[in-house]
Amino acid sequence: MPAYLDNSATTQERPEVTEAVMDAVKNAWGNPSSLHRMGMETEKKMKAWRRTAASVTGAAEEEIYFTSGGTESDNTAIFGACGALKRAGRHIITTSIEHHAVLECCRRLEEEGFEVTRIDPGSDGVVSADAVKAALREDTILVSVMHVNNETGAIQPVKEIGEALRHRDHILFHCDAVQSYGKIPLPVKEYGIDALSASGHKIHGPKGVGLLYVSREKRIVPLLCGGGQERGMRSGTENVPGIAGFVRAAQLAQEEMQENLQHVSALRTRLKEGILQEIPDVRINGPEDDLCLPYILNVSFMGTRAEVLLHMLEQDGIYVSTGSACSSRSNKKGSYVLRAMGLSPEETEGAVRFSFSCLNTEAEIDETLARLKDAVTKNRKMLSLTGKSGRKR
Amino acid sequence: MDKDKNTFIVRCGEVALKGMNKPYFERVLLERIRKSLKKYDDVEAQRREGLIFVKTPAVYEKETVARDISRVFGVASVSHAVETESDLEAIYETAAEYMNGLIGERGIQTFKVEAKRADKTFPVESPDIARRVGGEVLKRCKVLHVDVHHPDCVLYVNVRHGRTYIYADKLKGFGGLPLGTNGKGLILLSGGIDSPVAAWMMAKRGMMIEAVHFHSYPYTSERAQEKVYDLARILASYCGRIRVHAVNLLDIQQAIGENCPEDEMTILSRRFMMMIAERIAEANGCDMLITGENIGQVASQTAQGLVVTDNAVSMPVMRPLIALDKVDIMDIARNIGTYETSIQPFEDCCTVFLPKHPVTKPKLSRILESESVLDKEALIRKALETQETVTVVPEM
Numbered sequence: 001m002p003a004y005l006d007n008s009a010t011t012q013e014r015p016e017v018t019e020a021v022m023d024a025v026k027n028a029w030g031n032p033s034s035l036h037r038m039g040m041e042t043e044k045k046m047k048a049w050r051r052t053a054a055s056v057t058g059a060a061e062e063e064i065y066f067t068s069g070g071t072e073s074d075n076t077a078i079f080g081a082c083g084a085l086k087r088a089g090r091h092i093i094t095t096s097i098e099h100h101a102v103l104e105c106c107r108r109l110e111e112e113g114f115e116v117t118r119i120d121p122g123s124d125g126v127v128s129a130d131a132v133k134a135a136l137r138e139d140t141i142l143v144s145v146m147h148v149n150n151e152t153g154a155i156q157p158v159k160e161i162g163e164a165l166r167h168r169d170h171i172l173f174h175c176d177a178v179q180s181y182g183k184i185p186l187p188v189k190e191y192g193i194d195a196l197s198a199s200g201h202k203i204h205g206p207k208g209v210g211l212l213y214v215s216r217e218k219r220i221v222p223l224l225c226g227g228g229q230e231r232g233m234r235s236g237t238e239n240v241p242g243i244a245g246f247v248r249a250a251q252l253a254q255e256e257m258q259e260n261l262q263h264v265s266a267l268r269t270r271l272k273e274g275i276l277q278e279i280p281d282v283r284i285n286g287p288e289d290d291l292c293l294p295y296i297l298n299v300s301f302m303g304t305r306a307e308v309l310l311h312m313l314e315q316d317g318i319y320v321s322t323g324s325a326c327s328s329r330s331n332k333k334g335s336y337v338l339r340a341m342g343l344s345p346e347e348t349e350g351a352v353r354f355s356f357s358c359l360n361t362e363a364e365i366d367e368t369l370a371r372l373k374d375a376v377t378k379n380r381k382m383l384s385l386t387g388k389s390g391r392k393r
Numbered sequence: 394m395d396k397d398k399n400t401f402i403v404r405c406g407e408v409a410l411k412g413m414n415k416p417y418f419e420r421v422l423l424e425r426i427r428k429s430l431k432k433y434d435d436v437e438a439q440r441r442e443g444l445i446f447v448k449t450p451a452v453y454e455k456e457t458v459a460r461d462i463s464r465v466f467g468v469a470s471v472s473h474a475v476e477t478e479s480d481l482e483a484i485y486e487t488a489a490e491y492m493n494g495l496i497g498e499r500g501i502q503t504f505k506v507e508a509k510r511a512d513k514t515f516p517v518e519s520p521d522i523a524r525r526v527g528g529e530v531l532k533r534c535k536v537l538h539v540d541v542h543h544p545d546c547v548l549y550v551n552v553r554h555g556r557t558y559i560y561a562d563k564l565k566g567f568g569g570l571p572l573g574t575n576g577k578g579l580i581l582l583s584g585g586i587d588s589p590v591a592a593w594m595m596a597k598r599g600m601m602i603e604a605v606h607f608h609s610y611p612y613t614s615e616r617a618q619e620k621v622y623d624l625a626r627i628l629a630s631y632c633g634r635i636r637v638h639a640v641n642l643l644d645i646q647q648a649i650g651e652n653c654p655e656d657e658m659t660i661l662s663r664r665f666m667m668m669i670a671e672r673i674a675e676a677n678g679c680d681m682l683i684t685g686e687n688i689g690q691v692a693s694q695t696a697q698g699l700v701v702t703d704n705a706v707s708m709p710v711m712r713p714l715i716a717l718d719k720v721d722i723m724d725i726a727r728n729i730g731t732y733e734t735s736i737q738p739f740e741d742c743c744t745v746f747l748p749k750h751p752v753t754k755p756k757l758s759r760i761l762e763s764e765s766v767l768d769k770e771a772l773i774r775k776a777l778e779t780q781e782t783v784t785v786v787p788e789m
Contacts, residue, residue, distance in 0.1 A: 311611030382612070385650030385746075 002317030003364035007202075008150050008179060008296055008355035009321055014204040016252060017245045021206055024244035032238055033227065042240060049247040056250045057196070057213050058187050065212045065233045066243050070178040072223075073197030073212035074101040074144075076234070080220030081142045081172040081195065082109055088170040089139025092116045095127045095156070096340045097149050101197075102176055106144070124287040125154035125341050133164045136171075143173050148180040151337040151353055152286035153296030155184075162192030172218050178202055178210075182253025183295055184261065194218045198250075200242065204357070205249030209242035260358040265294040267356050267365050272297055274369040279376055283347055285338060297354045298338075300347040304379040309352055312375040318368050321353040399455045400476050402551070402558055403445035403462055406469030406568040419445075422467040422571040428633070429465050430458065442511065442553065459564050464631060466597050468566030472549075474558040479515060481525065488526050488548060488559050489533035495546060495561060496536060503540035506530070508550040515552050526550055567597055572632055575599035578711060579674040580683040581666060582606050582637065584621045584739065587685030587714055589628055589731040590722050594713040595683050596632040603679055604628075604637045605670050609646060609746070617739035622785055627731050629787040638673050641779035642666065645772050646746050653763040658748045659693045660755050661764060664705040668769070669776055671706040681709040687722065688715055692751040701755045 004012065013021075028045050030038030047061075054061045067073045082092070094106055096118040106116045117135045121127045132143065143165060148155050158175050165173045174195040177186055181198035188196055195218070199210040214220055214233070226235030253260070269289075275282055285298040301309065306322040313320055322335075334348030343351070354368075403426065408418040419440050426445060430436045437448040449458050455473045462471045477487040488506075495501050508522035517525070527539060530548070551558040580592035582604040596602050606621045618639060629635045642662065649661045670682050686694050686702075693702070703710060714722055726732035 307614065308612050311614055315611060382647060382650070385647065385655075 001364060001367045002319075003360065003368050004319050005354045005356060005360065005364075005368060006319045006321045007357040007360075008353065010201045010207065011204045011357050012359060013201075013206060013245070014249065014252065017205055017249045020248035021241045021245035024241040028240055028244070032240070033229065046238060046240070046243065049243055052247050052251055053211055056182065056247075056254045057198075057211070058189060059213050060216065062231070063213050063216055065214065065230045066238060066246070067210050067212050067234055068208055068239070069201070069210035070099070070176070070197050070199035071101040073199075073210050074099070074174075074176055075105055076212055076223050077172075077174040077195040077197060077214070077220065078102065078105040078109070078142065078144060079223055080214075081174065081218075082114060083221035084219050085141035085170060085172065089137075089141045090114045091137050091140040092142045092144070093119065093132060093135045093140055094144045095119045095121065095132075095146070097121050097125065097127070097151075097154075097337045098144065098146050099150060099176055099178065102144055102146070120340050121149075121154065121337075123342050124291070125149055125152040125285065125337070126287050126291060127156050129157040129160035129164070132161050136164075136168075140171055143171060144176065145173075146176040146179070147186055148177070148184075148293045148296075149286075149337060150179045150296075151335055152298045152341070153179075153293040153355075154287050155180075155291050155293055158186075158193065159191045166192045169217075172220070179296075180293060182250050182257065184293060185257070188213060188215070195220070200246035200249055203249045203253045204359075206242050206245040209239050209246040211246070256358065261294060263358055264356040264360070267360055267362065268294045268297050268354075270362060271354060271365050271369060272299075274365070275299055275372070278369065278373055285341070285343065285347075285351060295356050297356075299352055299354070300343070301350040301352065301376050301379075302346055303383060304350045304376055305383065306350050306352045308379050309350075309372070309375050312379065313368070313371055316367075316371050318371055321355070322351065397451050398448045399451050399453070399458065400474050400558070401447040401449070401455075401459060401462060402472045402474050402560065403447060404469040404471070405443070405445065405467060406566070407570060408467050409443055409469075418467070418571060418574060421574050422465070425465050425467065425571045425573070426462060429461050433458070459562075463564045463566040465571070466567055466569040466599065466631065467571035469568055470563045470565050472558075472560040472563050474551075474560035477557050477559070479512060479552050479555055479557045481517065481522075484522075484526060484550060484552075484557050484559070485529035485533075487557075488550065489530050491559050491561075492530050492534050492537065492546075492548065496534060499546075501545035502536060503538050503544045504530070504546045504548055505539055505541045505544045506548045506550060508552065511551065511553045512555075514554075522550060522552060569597035570599035572596060572599055573601055575601075576680040577601040577603060577678060578681050578683045579670055579677070579679040580604045581670055581685070582621055582624065583685070584617060584624065584735065585685065586726050586732065586735040587687060587690075587722055589624045589685075589735065590725045590729070591683055591685040591711075591713050592628055593631060593725070593729050593731070595711055596628070600683075602628065602632050602635055602683075603674075603677055604635055605673050606637055606639045607642045607666050607669075608639060609643045610641055612643060612746075614739060620734060620737055620739055622783060623734050624731055625785040626788060627729070627734065629785050631729070634784055634786045636677070637783050637785055638677075639781045639783070640669055640673075640776055642776060645776055648767055648772055650746065652766050656748050656750055656752045657755065657760060657763055658746055659751045660698060660701055660760060662746070663693055663698075663702050664760070664764065665769075665773065665776070667702055667705040667710070669773055671708045672773065672777060673780070674708060681711055682706065683711045683713070685714055686712045687717060687719070690719065692753045695753050697754045697756070698752075701757050701760050704757055 028042045030042040032043040032046050050061050054064045110116050119127050119131045172194045175193045176197045178199045182203040194215045196213040201207040222233045224235045281302040283300040286292050338348045411418050427438050433453050435450050459471050475491050477483045506523040506527040508519045510519045546561050549560050578600045582588045592602050625635045625637050645665050
């Protein structure tokens with residue numbers, strides 16, 4: 001029985017979403033900027049979709065900008081905020097466990113003369129809000145902290161951070177919510193989040209579409225120049241079918257949020273307990289369950305190599321992730337997130353990420369557990385032969 | 394002159410030095426050139442007076458066609474030429490027109506003429522032809538000056554029986570011998586930098602290529618195997634379609650790990666690779682094995698290591714890179730276009746189970762003793778059962 005347990009990488013598009021995309025392809029192919037009726041009809045639909053997206057996000061329509069996905073949203077928020085606020089200062093606070101879409105933007109800004117403070121997480125993968133607050137300076141203009149870490153599922157204290165920043169007008173608080181959007185509540189207004197990134201394909205929507213929320217209280221400068229679509233924030237003819245699909249996916253995610261949460265929580269517990277009971281010498285990475293997104297389970301199998309486990313499982317149609325895509329000997333440092341949490345090389349090398357969706361079943365989990373047990377045993381035996389796990393002959 | 398066609402003069406390096414067999418080699422080379430131009434319609438290729446003349450419709454870019462021809466093994470160089478009658482007046486006119494074209498295309502200002510008279514019945518001798526053509530071109534192309542030391546362009550005039558060819562460029566080929574004139578070899582293709590170069594060098598000497606790749610899936614990834622097919626595809630652009638046999642070595646490595654000293658893992662694995670390759674070579678009509686081994690490069694390629702590996706098979710093993718320096722191998726890899734693919738970071742089956750301290754001076758007798766505890770025949774047969782064969786065709 002195959003099982004796709006790599007839903008933090010991407011998800012399968014739901015039929016309802018495909019239907020919405022196809023409907024837009026066939027019936028809303030006019031350019032929303034055109035003056036004629038066809039354009040106007042697409043524009044009307046865009047308006048309705050934006051309204052839905054705003055309601056899912058808990059924001060106003062004029063605070064929603066459709067983008068090409070998480071990476072573009074992160075880039076727009078970060079460069080846009082720094083562009084708008086650079087006269088107020090040149091200091092950025094972020095964490096060392098952000099997605100590359102955030103980390104690389106910060107690195108670029110550093111080259112351009114900005115100063116970046118990167119907060120490390122604790123051993124549970126959670127960044128302390130106090131550490132973020134302590135890093136604040138007079139010239140801080142941007143704080144970018146993800147809502148949920150993509151490798152460990154660790155939920156970050158964005159509420160506390162948001163509260164601390166609430167009255168500091170010259171700081172923009174950006175939150176990369178790509179892993180949590182539509183999965184757990186994130187009331188942007190209540191939390192004091194000024195900008196938020198979300199992506200379609202992590203919630204059974206299409207690839208190549210996402211959104212950026214920017215509070216009407218804050219101003220950022222656009223990255224793309226051109227025809228002035230998305231109220232000047234994101235020039236370029238709108239990805240109409242993508243937006244239709246994304247909004248449908250977001251709507252479904254919102255409606256089924258509690259139900260899905262219960263479903264994946266049960267799956268996660270089942271797999272976690274199963275592993276702890278049946279496979280010796282493992283370590284669950286990340287925080288306690290109440291601080292962890294139940295869609296993600298990260299486990300280190302000591303004395304194994306995660307990439308080999310991945311390939312062993314794929315032979316049975318079971319798809320997982322190693323969290324780190326490096327397989328080369330020269331770049332064998334493993335996941336930067338797990339290293340930041342202080343894991344040993346052996347722990348990072350054997351770390352596997354399982355990520356769930358509402359489409360997974362209990363039977364898939366049981367099958368995965370059985371295959372996993374077998375794969376871990378074989379892998380440990382094989383690696384012990386070459387003395388790689390310390391055994392001498 | 395036929396304006397709808399481009400003419401190319403192809404010089405046949407080493408083939409030209411052959412004695413009695415020369416017609417055979419020329420015929421094969423002609424066939425190879427035709428094959429390499431199969432993607433174009435209405436190609437004419439003929440051999441005449443020790444050269445090969447190719448004509449292609451002018452709609453095909455001449456630079457691309459020349460490049461295609463230059464990649465055929467056995468070709469020393471190729472020139473796009475314009476053609477006219479072997480008559481001085483016609484030569485002047487064609488040469489001037491040709492030079493005007495180059496002035497427009499490349500903005501050349503200085504030139505010199507080199508003439509060759511293959512037709513000794515032509516009434517004017519070579520230096521004289523050069524002088525006269527030079528004078529006429531100067532007259533007709535006002536912007537040009539003669540510079541015999543550092544000309545922007547050398548105008549070659551090749552007067553042959555009936556026809557004269559005028560050209561300015563010589564695109565160097567790889568030389569070597571036409572493919573198919575020297576049997577067939579089986580390359581052990583690892584995915585690294587060396588083995589594709591070794592295969593290419595043997596192919597350049599006219600040898601047809603087949604390949605075997607050893608992997609340790611799931612300890613190596615499918616991407617690593619895809620990379621080997623990518624490399625084979627690049628090789629195939631020189632030597633036509635290549636069959637790649639992929640064999641899983643994992644069970645053998647496991648057996649070695651369980652039963653033999655840890656530091657002999659690599660050398661014993663290599664012996665098995667050679668033995669399996671020999672079987673595949675025999676089954677597929679290959680005359681010899683080819684490896685990218687290079688003396689001293691890694692622990693298993695010391696002199697003693699090579700002795701132990703070589704002893705595993707009775708079929709001759711070609712090691713064309715044996716005495717090259719790594720930088721020279723890398724240069725060839727870049728030149729033939731395999732380098733960028735080779736350096737993609739995937740583990741191959743040699744590195745996955747690399748012992749901490751591999752033996753560097755293995756003794757044959759000791760290795761044979763270690764190996765003797767294994768059921769060699771059964772292991773080889775089982776590995777051969779995992780064999781998958783893929784035919785890789787060149788990208789057009």
